[in-house]
Amino acid sequence: MSLRPLTPQERADALRKAAAARVTRAEAKERLKSGRLTITELLGAAETDEAVARMRVVELLEALPGIGQVRAAAIMERLGIAASRRVRGLGIHQRAALVDFIDEKQPRSK
Known part of the structure; x- marks a missing residue:
């Protein structure tokens, strides 16, 4: 079919x-990188935001300072x-x- x-x-x-979904994911990753958004907040946003919910976990990790491809894969x-x-798709x-x-x-330093 x-x-x-x-x-x-x-x-x-x-x-x-x-395009709007890509912009939303890019903004979320930038906010993670700058420290204006925490992992917990991002996971909470994924409950209501379809674009964030479709982000790959590896991309989320790579957006964090000091974590690249190899470290993200190891984590x-x-x-x-x-x-x-x-x-x-993440379980509880x-x-x-x-x-x-x-x-x-x-x-996080506050």
């Missing part, structure tokens, strides 16, 4: 929606989170483990 072709208007609407492996997991225990790990390793 194939999908029906989109009309030009539907295609344009989908492109606008996708996810240590916590038992699949590389393809998105924020929405995975969320708690992620928050605890980040809070322990990256204390």
